[in-house]
Amino acid sequence: MRISLLSILLLIGIFLEISAQKINAEYRLNIRKASSPILIDGVMDEKAWEDAEVATDFFMITPMDTSFARVKTDVRMSYDEEHLYLIVINHHAVEGPYMVESLRRDFSFGKNDNFLLFMDPFDDQTNGFSFGANAVGAQWDGIMSNGNQMDLSWDNKWTSKVKNYEDKWIFEAAIPFKSIRYKKGITEWGINFSRLDLKTTEKSGWAPVPRQFPSSTLAYTGILAWDNPPPQAGPNVSVIPYVLGGVSKDFENGGDPSYRREIGMDAKIGLTSSLNLDLTVNPDFSQVEVDRQVTNLDRFELFFPERRQFFLENGDLFANFGYSTIRPFFSRRIGLNAPIQFGARVSGKINKDWRIGAMTMQTGEVEEDALPSQNFTVMSVQRQVGARSNISAIFVNKQSLHYDPEAVEEEKPIYSEFNRNLGLEYNLLSRNNLWTGKAMVLKSFGPDNQSNGFVHAANLKYASGNLTWNWQHEYVSNDYTAEVGFVPRRGYYKISPQVGYRWFPKSAKILSHGPDGSLTLFYNTKGVQTDNNSYISYNVRFRSQSNFTTYITYDFIKLQRPFDPTNSGKEKLPEGTDNYAFGWRTEYTSKPQSIFTYGFSTRIGGYYANGNLYTFTGDLGYRFQPYVSLALSSTYNQIQLPEPWGNTDYWLVGPRIDVTLTNTVFLTTFVQYNEQIKNINLNTRFQWRFAPASDLFLVYTDNYLPEPFNVKNRSLVLKFTYWWNI
Known part of the structure; x- marks a missing residue:
């Protein structure tokens, strides 16, 4: 039964992928090498911009997707040996102030007048990058996976400027070729542009996107046509050292203040223009924003997303395997209970069809918890099939080093010697994105038969302009174990059909x-x-x-x-x-x-x-x-x-x-x-981005007992980090 369901999904995928012709292939923006130097100042006064081709006549996505946009937007792109350039004229449609939250980076899309670029450098309609800004210059950048999923925790080195005029606002940006991944020699990239104007409540895109999909959907990108292959990024080595000092005190249990004096380093090495090696030594993530707490009335563990930079680029190769409650790999299992000593990761594209990822992390011992030093290794390979679908395999291994079960105290948790997971997944993305789905199998291995379990799950979703339906089923055996994953529930079968319908009336309000x-x-x-x-x-x-x-x-x-x-x-x-x-x-x-x-x-x-x-x-x-x-x-x-x-x-x-x-x-x-x-948490974070992707952080944290109002613990951390390109 399990194999037949997988076969059915594969046959559906093959049927839906018969035509690999790109939907918006007729939307082409020709990009030429800059005919003059470009200064990022929000002023379109360079000859290079006069010579550049213009992408205009955007299509409305919402409230309707059957006409041109009321809000006029003009986009030009150019490049030199080191940067990809972008300038956007966002014209007014109606008078009135812009709607923005703040100058905070990676703003909420729906609460800001903004312009976004969606870029698919492999033209595989699956993976890419996004850059943009709101109307007062707050930057947005993220990595894209699975056709339209966006991870805004990713952060990279680029510059931009927004300048406001009476009848428009202009966004100008320079994106280093070293900040993105692309394949040498490819002269056509997927590209689309999105504009949100909250005064008219209109969302628009250069290449038309049906309104049931996000404007970021890579299935509907147009083509960025290069006059020559994009220049090679050249030696692409970035070293990102940090220096940290801090002090903390546990008032609840007494004791002297504890001082921190640490140094560490991350490094990014471009093995090719599309394959990257990441290294980290003694990483620290104290500047990461605290999790938003929730009242937990559930029987199962809660999920909190990963925000640490090291785990993010190409993170979908590891973290997107499975479903929200069946993840064989969840990077937050690494380093939250034990210090990370070092780690390495190779990830990216080999060519248009193949992606690979391999990561290893080493943690130190925690004597008070009888936790031995552990190694975490995960490997993934992904093969594109058809226009947008793919097949992936994953292997996850957690190994306890110098493990001695007899030395573990009875009252302390017992950690297994090893836990391994092996999985295979087919991810369906139809050419027009109307059909999406997944079919997966997982097998766990442990030092005893209690950890040798099995998982199978699959879903198929259809999303038209009006009708949406989804079928999903899951099976997780009693003895399935993913110690480096997120699987809060075991020993069950699940079926979950869903259906929805939308009417779009000709109404002034709805x-x-x-x-x-x-x-x-x-x-x-x-x-x-x-x-x-x-x-x-x-x-x-x-x-x-x-x-x-x-x-x-x-x-x-x-x-x-x-x-x-x-x-x-x-x-x-x-x-x-x-x-x-x-x-x-x-x-x-x-x-x-x-x-x-x-x-x-x-x-x-x-x-x-x-x-x-x-x-x-x-x-x-x-x-x-x-x-x-x-x-x-x-x-x-x-x-x-x-x-x-x-x-x-x-x-x-x-x-x-x-x-x-x-x-x-x-x-x-x-x-x-x-x-x-019974806790009050206070977290204050000051950040000064004194150079692109280089920061000074000052983070103050307090935890209090509400009754009586006493300090439980307190910490202060000062951290300096600098992105240095060699």
């Missing part, structure tokens, strides 16, 4: 509306149903970009192990308990172009043990654009249960202040009060 439905059923490996999570919803999206959704939900859970419904250490419901709950939810987000924004969600209905759960989440935002952005996010949960639990209230409150003095100086203060874990 952009689209329609229902969605989902049924998710879980069974244990003996065939007994353990979960039924179902909902029916109705969504209304307004032309102002505000959004309202209401849900009716039904949940059935047969507990497979004891569970405390408050997740606070109280008495647990016994294994085998049946729990039924109906609920009603609402969600609303206001139009993003307002200076004052707000949103809320509610949940009213049943809960475990015939109890009730009432949840309210509110988000408020106010900006003094472009310099200050204020935000407040709060969640209140009231759990009403019979004795011995009684009533439990949980508050989670998180005010945030972003001060962006310029687009290179940032100050962020984030406070989180989490009543469930």
Whole structure:
């Protein structure tokens, strides 16, 4: 049965990929070598720009995708031996101020007037890069994978300038060839440009994109045609050293202050123009923004995304294998409980059809946890098939060095000698992106038979302008183990069909509306149903970009192990308990172009043990654009249960202040009060980007006990990092 399902998906992929002709192949922008030097100043006064071809007459994507855009945008591109150049004239459509959050880097797309470039240097319609800016010059850069997925945590070295005029704003940028990956000799790249104008609530693109897809969808790129093959990047070696000093103190357990004096280094070595070697020695990630906390009322582990730079470039080769709850590799397992000593990674394209990735990381011992030194190795290879689909294989190995199980204290967690995973995956992306899907198998190996498990999962999704449906099923055996992965649940079968429909009325206020439905059923490996999570919803999206959704939900859970419904250490419901709950939810987000924004969600209905759960989440935002952005996010949960639990209230409150003095100086203060874990966290981060991709960070962190209001621990870190091209 498993093999036949995989075969069916492969046959569907072959059928949908019969024609490999690019959809927007007639949209061509010819790029010529610059006829004069170009100064990045937001002024179009160079001869090179007079000689450059213009990409104009953008197509509207939303609110409708059947006409040219009202907002006029002109794009020119050029290059020299070292840089790819871009200048964009973003004309006004209506009078009024620009809508931006701040000068903060990697801004929220839907809350800013912005221009974005989507670049596919291999013209494989699957992987690429994005660069852009909002109307006051805040930069945006990210790496793209799987056709349209964007990772904005990626950061690289480039320069840009935005200048505002009465009737337009101009964005000019220089992107070093050393900052991107491309194949030598290829003279046609995939390219598209996206413009969001919040005053008219219009999103547009140079090459037309159907409105059900993001403007970043690489299946719909046009062609950037080079007059000559792009110049070779030449010796491409970057060394990124850091120096760090810090002090911390544990007030809760007493003791003297602990001081940090550290140095480390990252290095990027271009093996070819499309294959990169990354090295790291004694890395430190203290400048990474703290995770946004949530109230955890779930039975399973929560997922938090990776933000550390070393793991990001070509990270999809490793991290995108599987599904959100079946990941054989999850890089946050490395280095959070033990210091990373060194690591190396080779990743990128061999040619248009083949990508490879290999990474090894070494951590040190942690004596207090009886944790030995460990090595983490992951290898992946990907082969493109058809126009956009691919087949991938992955191998993940975690090995404990000098492992002595007898030396592990009984009260300490026992770490296995090794854990390995081997997997194969077919990823379907049809030529027009209407059909997407995945089929995968995984096998785990361990030092005993308890860790030798199996996984199979597959899905097939169809997304037209009106109708969307998806079928997904999963099987995870009881003994499947991925110690370097994220698999919060084991020992189940799952089926999950979903369907949705949208109408697009000719209305002055409503952009689209329609229902969605989902049924998710879980069974244990003996065939007994353990979960039924179902909902029916109705969504209304307004032309102002505000959004309202209401849900009716039904949940059935047969507990497979004891569970405390408050997740606070109280008495647990016994294994085998049946729990039924109906609920009603609402969600609303206001139009993003307002200076004052707000949103809320509610949940009213049943809960475990015939109890009730009432949840309210509110988000408020106010900006003094472009310099200050204020935000407040709060969640209140009231759990009403019979004795011995009684009533439990949980508050989670998180005010945030972003001060962006310029687009290179940032100050962020984030406070989180989490009543469930009885903690108040204060994190203040100052960042000065004194040169491209080179920073000075000052990070202050406090954790407090709410009652009594006492300091638990406190730390201060100063970090200097510089990107040096050799």
